[in-house]
Amino acid sequence: MAKKIDEGFATRAIHDGQEPDERTGAVSVPIYATSTYAQDEIGKPRLGYEYARVTNPTRDRLETNLASLEGGIASRVFASGMAAVTALCTMMKSGDHVVCSNNVYGGVPRLFNQVMVNYGLQFTYVDTADLKAVEKAIKRNTKYVYVETPTNPLMTLSDIGAICKIAHKRGAEVVVDNTFMSPYFQKPISFGADMVLHSTTKFLNGHSDGLGGVIVCTKKEQASALAFIQKSAGAIMSPFECWLVLCGVKTLAVRMKQHDENGRVVADYLGGNRKVKKIFYPGLPDHPQYELALRQMSGFGSMITFETGSLNNAKKLLKRVKVCTLGESLGGVETLISHPATMTHAAIGAEGRKSIGLTDGMVRISVGIEDVEDIIADLEQALAAI
């Protein structure tokens, strides 16, 4: 049973699902690297473990932990964030419809538009910051409203509580991708979300060393449907990867505090540099949804997008960085810097990028937890190249 979600987050991160091993007392959860389990007699698997695609003790521990952190009743983990999104799609049937934020991680519309439409699923993309647009887009066959907030990479917020009210009235469920904030700063279930999705690859794991995804459930039926998909489709998280996330979440609270502190300092620095034309960061009072950020999130995180003015400027800057690592991904302890137009959002094409206001001059930074003076000194010398 999940505990009250706004108490003892750091304690639950370290202890829920992370209890010492019953047999040996091992404090770190053991990695059960096994494909199968010995059975005592036909039809009598020990503790219910039969085959590792179906269940694995290390995976069970992680699923307990992540359900607790998000305040859900259970969670199911998958081989990657995209495998989790795929699992969500396989909970639908041909003819079902999804209303999706028009500015999400580029791999999501790629999956929806180039794979899932072939199986009769329908998708409508709207600016989910616009509640009227969400309401208008919901149809009789809408099964899910899929929201990423803040959006990737434009850091636009969607009002989770208001969207849930609209969707629930019309019989649709709300799924929130909470990857950017982590449950430390944002708890979608407390606003009414039906499921919460993460790429655990990012902040939950936090060390850029493993791929994974999770869906946290609020209803038993969701948890059993997703367990059936784990067993049937098989894109489960490996025991080693589960262990990496179990290690990573132990420091989630302290990491997120530092990410947030460094994020604010870097945003302020970028705001004062005349080479930077515009900043997208919900922690700045001039962010158009600053008030919603204060209401919905307990911190601002460390994802910042800024406008350098041109592709050429972005190229020059990204060539010069040294402390900041140029690469895809985010949420690691190291500062990662990327060019959304050619990296995370290449898949949505030039038209798609134009329609959401994503330019070639934009650079996204996932501020890490290094000494913030070093991150700023690096950005300063790199921006001097523009």
Ligand SMILES: Cc1ncc(COP(=O)(O)O)c(C=O)c1O
């Ligand atoms: C917000 C968000 N959701 C989902 C994904 C997909 O996760 P994965 O790369 O683990 O498949 C990503 C990947 O960058 C992401 O940024």
